[in-house]
Amino acid sequence: QVQLVESGGGLVQAGGSLRLSCAASGGTFRDYIMGWFRQAPGKEREFVAAITWGGSATYYGDSVKGRSTISRDNNKNTVYLLMNSLEPEDTAVYYCAAKGAGKTITTTSAYNYWGQGTQVTVSS
Numbered sequence: 551q552v553q554l555v556e557s558g559g560g561l562v563q564a565g566g567s568l569r570l571s572c573a574a575s576g577g578t579f580r581d582y583i584m585g586w587f588r589q590a591p592g593k594e595r596e597f598v599a600a601i602t603w604g605g606s607a608t609y610y611g612d613s614v615k616g617r618s619t620i621s622r623d624n625n626k627n628t629v630y631l632l633m634n635s636l637e638p639e640d641t642a643v644y645y646c647a648a649k650g651a652g653k654t655i656t657t658t659s660a661y662n663y664w665g666q667g668t669q670v671t672v673s674s
Contacts, residue, residue, distance in 0.1 A: 551576050551577070551663075552574055552575070552576050552577035552582065552648050552662075552663040553574070553575045553576045553663075554572055554573070554574050554646045554647070554648060554663055554664065554665035555572065555573050555575075555665055555666070556570060556571065556572045556644065556645065556646045556665045556666065556667060556668040557570070557571050557572075557573070557668060558570040558571045558668060559644060559668030559669045559670045560669075560670070560671070561671045561672075561673060562636055562670070562671070562672055562673070563636075563672070563673050564636060564637055564638060564672055564673065564674050565635060565636065566636050566672075567632065567633060567634045567635075567636065568632075568633050568636065568670060569630055569631070569632045569633075570586070570630065570631040570632075570633070570644055570646075570668060570670070571628055571629075571630055572584070572586075572628060572629045572630075572631075572646030572665060573626075573627060573628050574627045574628070574629070574648065575627065577648075577663075579622075579624055579627040580603055580604070580624045581603065581650065582603070582648040582649060582650060582663075583600060583601070583602055583603060583648070583649050583650070583651075583655060584600065584601050584620075584622055584629040584646065584647070584648055585597070585598075585599065585600035585601075585646070585647045585648075585649065585655060585661060586598040586599045586600070586620060586629075586631045586644060586645070586646060586647070587644070587645045587647060587658060588640075588642035588643065588644045588645065588670075589642055589643050589645070589667075590641060590642040590643075593642075595645070595658050596611060596613065596642075597611045597655075597656040597657070597658075598610070598611050598613075598614055598618065598631065598644070599611065599614065599618055599620035599631060600620065600655045600656070601620045601621065601622050601629065604624070605621065605622050605624075608620050609655055609656070611656070613639075613640075614633065614640075617633060617634050617635045617636075618631060618632060618633045618634070619631075619632045620632075629646060631644070633670075636670075636672045637672060638672045638673070638674045639672075640670060640672050641670060641671050641672050642669075642670060643667040643668065643669050643670075644667060644668050644669075644670050645664055645665055645666075645667045646664070646665040647661035647663060647664050647665070648661060648662060648663040649661040649662055649663075650662065
Protein backbone atom coordinates (compact mmCIF):
# COMPACT_ATOMS: atom_id res chain seq x y z
CA GLN A 551 0.00 0.00 0.00
CA VAL A 552 1.40 3.35 -1.06
CA GLN A 553 0.66 6.53 0.84
CA LEU A 554 0.98 9.86 -0.91
CA VAL A 555 1.10 13.25 0.76
CA GLU A 556 1.03 16.46 -1.25
CA SER A 557 2.35 19.81 -0.13
CA GLY A 558 3.24 23.20 -1.54
CA GLY A 559 -0.16 24.51 -2.47
CA GLY A 560 -1.33 27.96 -1.51
CA LEU A 561 -2.47 31.34 -2.73
CA VAL A 562 -0.49 32.96 -5.51
CA GLN A 563 -1.05 35.89 -7.82
CA ALA A 564 -1.57 35.42 -11.52
CA GLY A 565 1.74 35.13 -13.28
CA GLY A 566 3.41 33.59 -10.28
CA SER A 567 4.87 30.15 -9.71
CA LEU A 568 4.42 27.27 -7.31
CA ARG A 569 6.20 24.00 -6.77
CA LEU A 570 4.09 21.16 -5.49
CA SER A 571 5.65 18.14 -3.82
CA CYS A 572 4.32 14.66 -3.24
CA ALA A 573 6.05 12.39 -0.77
CA ALA A 574 5.47 8.66 -1.11
CA SER A 575 5.80 5.93 1.47
CA GLY A 576 4.85 2.31 1.93
CA GLY A 577 6.03 1.04 -1.42
CA THR A 578 8.94 0.95 -3.81
CA PHE A 579 8.70 4.42 -5.29
CA ARG A 580 10.70 3.67 -8.41
CA ASP A 581 8.20 0.95 -9.36
CA TYR A 582 5.48 3.51 -10.00
CA ILE A 583 4.63 5.96 -12.68
CA MET A 584 3.66 9.17 -10.92
CA GLY A 585 1.03 11.61 -12.02
CA TRP A 586 -0.57 14.89 -11.07
CA PHE A 587 -4.24 15.65 -11.56
CA ARG A 588 -6.37 18.60 -10.58
CA GLN A 589 -10.02 19.19 -9.86
CA ALA A 590 -11.75 22.54 -9.85
CA PRO A 591 -15.14 23.02 -8.21
CA GLY A 592 -17.89 21.54 -10.33
CA LYS A 593 -15.48 20.00 -12.82
CA GLU A 594 -14.09 16.54 -13.42
CA ARG A 595 -10.63 15.59 -12.29
CA GLU A 596 -8.20 16.56 -15.03
CA PHE A 597 -4.83 15.12 -16.02
CA VAL A 598 -1.96 17.54 -15.47
CA ALA A 599 1.29 15.64 -15.83
CA ALA A 600 2.98 12.27 -15.44
CA ILE A 601 6.50 10.93 -15.25
CA THR A 602 7.84 7.44 -15.80
CA TRP A 603 9.83 5.35 -13.36
CA GLY A 604 13.28 6.77 -13.99
CA GLY A 605 12.07 10.15 -15.15
CA SER A 606 13.09 9.60 -18.75
CA ALA A 607 9.65 10.40 -20.12
CA THR A 608 7.18 13.07 -19.11
CA TYR A 609 3.68 13.85 -20.28
CA TYR A 610 1.55 16.96 -19.88
CA GLY A 611 -2.04 17.94 -20.23
CA ASP A 612 -2.82 20.58 -22.81
CA SER A 613 -3.86 23.07 -20.15
CA VAL A 614 -0.41 23.20 -18.54
CA LYS A 615 1.89 22.21 -21.38
CA GLY A 616 4.74 24.68 -21.71
CA ARG A 617 4.12 26.16 -18.25
CA SER A 618 4.78 23.18 -16.00
CA THR A 619 7.55 20.71 -15.30
CA ILE A 620 7.17 17.39 -13.55
CA SER A 621 10.20 15.75 -11.98
CA ARG A 622 11.00 13.08 -9.43
CA ASP A 623 13.72 12.19 -6.98
CA ASN A 624 13.71 8.45 -6.42
CA ASN A 625 16.19 8.81 -3.57
CA LYS A 626 13.72 11.00 -1.71
CA ASN A 627 10.58 9.16 -2.84
CA THR A 628 9.19 12.46 -4.02
CA VAL A 629 7.62 13.80 -7.18
CA TYR A 630 7.39 17.50 -7.95
CA LEU A 631 5.28 19.74 -10.12
CA LEU A 632 6.62 23.17 -10.91
CA MET A 633 4.00 25.47 -12.35
CA ASN A 634 4.85 28.82 -13.89
CA SER A 635 2.77 31.64 -15.34
CA LEU A 636 -0.16 30.62 -13.20
CA GLU A 637 -3.61 31.75 -14.22
CA PRO A 638 -6.86 31.97 -12.25
CA GLU A 639 -8.03 28.99 -14.34
CA ASP A 640 -5.35 26.91 -12.62
CA THR A 641 -7.21 27.20 -9.34
CA ALA A 642 -8.01 23.68 -8.19
CA VAL A 643 -7.16 20.95 -5.76
CA TYR A 644 -4.07 19.19 -7.06
CA TYR A 645 -3.72 15.47 -6.49
CA CYS A 646 -0.72 13.22 -6.70
CA ALA A 647 -1.27 9.66 -7.93
CA ALA A 648 0.72 6.49 -8.53
CA LYS A 649 0.25 3.65 -10.98
CA GLY A 650 2.01 0.52 -12.05
CA ALA A 651 2.73 -0.66 -15.56
CA GLY A 652 0.28 0.01 -18.34
CA LYS A 653 0.06 2.32 -21.30
CA THR A 654 -2.70 4.60 -20.07
CA ILE A 655 -1.42 7.53 -18.07
CA THR A 656 -3.93 10.32 -18.51
CA THR A 657 -7.05 8.80 -17.00
CA THR A 658 -7.87 8.67 -13.31
CA SER A 659 -8.93 5.04 -13.52
CA ALA A 660 -5.38 4.02 -14.45
CA TYR A 661 -4.01 5.09 -11.08
CA ASN A 662 -4.07 2.88 -8.02
CA TYR A 663 -3.09 5.29 -5.27
CA TRP A 664 -4.05 8.88 -4.54
CA GLY A 665 -3.09 11.59 -2.13
CA GLN A 666 -5.51 13.84 -0.29
CA GLY A 667 -4.76 16.83 -2.47
CA THR A 668 -3.41 20.32 -1.96
CA GLN A 669 -5.31 23.49 -2.77
CA VAL A 670 -3.89 25.92 -5.30
CA THR A 671 -5.61 29.27 -5.62
CA VAL A 672 -4.53 31.81 -8.21
CA SER A 673 -5.82 35.34 -7.76
CA SER A 674 -6.24 37.76 -10.63
